[in-house]
Amino acid sequence: AQSVTQLGSHVSVSEGALVLLRCNYSSSVPPYLFWYVQYPNQGLQLLLKYTSAATLVKGINGFEAEFKKSETSFHLTKPSAHMSDAAEYFCAVNFGNEKLTFGTGTRLTIIP
Amino acid sequence: DAMVIQNPRYQVTQFGKPVTLSCSQTLNHNVMYWYQQKSSQAPKLLFHYYDKDFNNEADTPDNFQSRRPNTSFCFLDIRSPGLGDAAMYLCATSRSGGFEETQYFGPGTRLLVL
Numbered sequence: 001a002q003s004v005t006q007l008g009s010h011v012s013v014s015e016g017a018l019v020l021l022r023c024n025y026s027s028s029v030p031p032y033l034f035w036y037v038q039y040p041n042q043g044l045q046l047l048l049k050y051t052s053a054a055t056l057v058k059g060i061n062g063f064e065a066e067f068k069k070s071e072t073s074f075h076l077t078k079p080s081a082h083m084s085d086a087a088e089y090f091c092a093v094n095f096g097n098e099k100l101t102f103g104t105g106t107r108l109t110i111i112p
Numbered sequence: 113d114a115m116v117i118q119n120p121r122y123q124v125t126q127f128g129k130p131v132t133l134s135c136s137q138t139l140n141h142n143v144m145y146w147y148q149q150k151s152s153q154a155p156k157l158l159f160h161y162y163d164k165d166f167n168n169e170a171d172t173p174d175n176f177q178s179r180r181p182n183t184s185f186c187f188l189d190i191r192s193p194g195l196g197d198a199a200m201y202l203c204a205t206s207r208s209g210g211f212e213e214t215q216y217f218g219p220g221t222r223l224l225v226l
Contacts, residue, residue, distance in 0.1 A: 009152075032212045034214070036217075041200075041222065042219050042220065043118075043204075043218050043220050044155070044202070044204075044217040046216075049212070049214060052212075090154060090155075098160065098162060098167075098206075098209035100157075102154035102155055104154050105153070105154055
């Protein structure tokens with residue numbers, strides 16, 4: 001079965017600390033992977049996406065993610081958290097059709 | 113700037129009173145999507161249009177319908193809203209629905225049912 005899993009519905013990090021948000025997928029076809037961010041009462045904004053080019057993908061706001069086929073993972077990282085990073089983060093996968101399958105989301109809290 | 117616009121941002125309706133949410137886009141994208149997002153949950157796809165072709169998700173209630181009169185506009189009609197339909201409704205577009213394409217989201221309409 002094709003699925004996407006985000007481990008940790010809530011993650012808290014101190015300002016300046018490393019941010020790591022986890023995403024794993026299960027797919028029988030090469031997936032296309034996305035990370036979106038959602039600020040309160042707003043729509044979703046693309047952070048970055050993997051489309052079978054470089055496995056390390058750099059996105060906006062200093063975020064990056066690495067596609068690891070052997071681990072079926074696409075974890076999102078940022079070296080130094082900023083207060084403005086507090087938001088909900090969704091991993092999403094296209095399994096080879098017109099639709100995205102979203103993970104359940106991770107709410108990131110930044111501790112001053 | 114090219115964008116996806118949703119009106120209104122907040123909508124209050126009464127139980128059972130029909131309501132229409134609107135979405136417009138200046139991106140000239142072929143595909144438009146409607147998602148329902150309940151509090152602290154992932155967006156759930158309701159349906160999408162590939163140009164004029166309508167694609168309904170199997171578990172989308174009959175109470176939800178959609179219209180796309182032209183490339184730029186798409187409407188979500190809720191015929192008889194129930195309390196369980198209170199949610200954020202997100203409209204999104206993509207250029208041609210390709211696997212690698214980004215979906216561009218509007219700011220959403222938050223629906224409250226009294």
